[in-house]
Amino acid sequence: MDQLLLESRAGLERVHPSDLEREMAAGALVVDTRPVDQRDRDGDLPGAVVIDRNVLEWRLDPSSPHRIPTAGDPARRIVVVCNEGYSSSLAAHTLQRLGLSRATDLIGGFQAWAALRADS
Numbered sequence: 001m002d003q004l005l006l007e008s009r010a011g012l013e014r015v016h017p018s019d020l021e022r023e024m025a026a027g028a029l030v031v032d033t034r035p036v037d038q039r040d041r042d043g044d045l046p047g048a049v050v051i052d053r054n055v056l057e058w059r060l061d062p063s064s065p066h067r068i069p070t071a072g073d074p075a076r077r078i079v080v081v082c083n084e085g086y087s088s089s090l091a092a093h094t095l096q097r098l099g100l101s102r103a104t105d106l107i108g109g110f111q112a113w114a115a116l117r118a119d120s
Helices: 003-009 019-025 036-042 053-060 087-097 109-119
Strands: 029-034 078-081 103-105
Touching: 003 087, 019 029, 019 109, 036 109, 053 087, 078 087, 078 109, 087 103
Parallel strands: 029 078, 078 103
Antiparallel strands: none
16 A cells, blocks of 8 residues: 555645645635545535545546536646545545646645644
8 A cells, every 4th residue: 555655646746734725825626535524523624625535536527527617627736635645645646647637635634734723
């Protein structure tokens, strides 16, 4: 699994939690893939679109009839957020393979973002 993660991250320009707000302000689509129980326990990520991981590709692929309206531009920056930054790396890599060349993820996931906010 470590090798797969390294390979997936090699093509990502990963986002540091302190830069997430700036990415959003610049027009990035932030996608929270955490399961509902984690969102209920830890809270929401303001400004993020919630998409379950098991339908992520269908909801973001610009050629999919099931895509969300904001996913029509394959050049749009997409930042995938999971709980700790592991599954989001794999998901962002898959999105890149679908042609979403600017897809990436959040280093450390929601937990790193929340910890940064708690320290502020």
